[in-house]
Amino acid sequence: MQPKKRTAVSGPALVRLLARFADLDVQEPGASLSDKLSQWLGWTDAIALSTALNGEPPAIGGARSASAAQQHACARVRASLASAIAPAKAAAPLRHRAREAVPQVDVPVDYAVYRQRCLSLQQAMESDIGALRGRMRAVLATQSDRAARLAVVDAVMEQALGARERTLFAQVPALLGKHFERMRRANAETDGSSAWLEAFEKDMQSVLLAELDVRFQPVDGLLAACHAAH
Known part of the structure; x- marks a missing residue:
């Protein structure tokens, strides 16, 4: 039997990575973004x-210029989160840290350790990026008046879409769990x-870095608007 050929998925790296790692048959959206x-x-x-x-x-009085300080603030938050996801100097793998409490005992590898790590990083992204936004x-x-209206629109959109975004991002740990179990069975x-x-840890890092890019898009848009208004 010939294996089913999957259609190449377009869109953000987060969608493409999850589709590949979780072996999902993702269809192209039939409706427009709007x-x-x-x-x-x-309503x-x-x-x-x-x-x-x-x-x-x-x-709002006291207009401030959109100087390089805002750009540096955005870069600082992004770099801090990226470093937490994928440290420059790799720390001890999670499987080793899970065994530190019980030396010389072969503890079965469990996805719960990775799931908790993923949830903690997602919470950090939501908190830090939300405050920056x-x-x-x-x-x-x-x-300006136009810039102020855009700021209000962004606040409304964040409020309106926040719950749906959290629901969608909450699926990431579950999809990574499927990838983890498939890799464990194959091994x-x-x-x-x-x-x-080690390969799974790198895959999880790539997914979370892709999620960071998606979560940062509204901030990138606000930063671009600040520069345009200035």
Whole structure:
């Protein structure tokens, strides 16, 4: 029998990596981005968005210039999170740290250690990027009336889409778990070495770095708007 040929997936690296690692048959979206986005917005979100687009922007005095300080702040947060995901000097692999509490005992490898690591990094990304996004909106709101309106729109969109985004990102640890189990089964049928764990850790890092890129897109957009307004 011929194996099923999967269609190449386009889109962000996060989607392509998860489709490959979790062996998913991902179909290209049949609807446009605006159509899909409209399905995520409830009527209360639509009212808030319409008010933000058509209402008077908030009056914020003390305009500040979008200097290199904002760019450095964004780069600093991004570098800190990337370093937490994939340290420059690789720390002891998670499987080794899991055994430190019980020396000289062969503890079975369990995905729970990696899942907790993944969840902790996702929480750090949500917290740090969310705070940075708020600060970037505050800077943008002081640039001009149009910039202030854009800042309000971004706040409305973050509020409207936040729950759906958390639900989608919550699937990442589960999909990585499927990848982990498949790699473990394949290893059991071969030489039984631990090289597969190192490969899995690199795969998990690549997925979380791709997630970092997706989560940072609104901040990148606000930074670009700050420069344009300035």
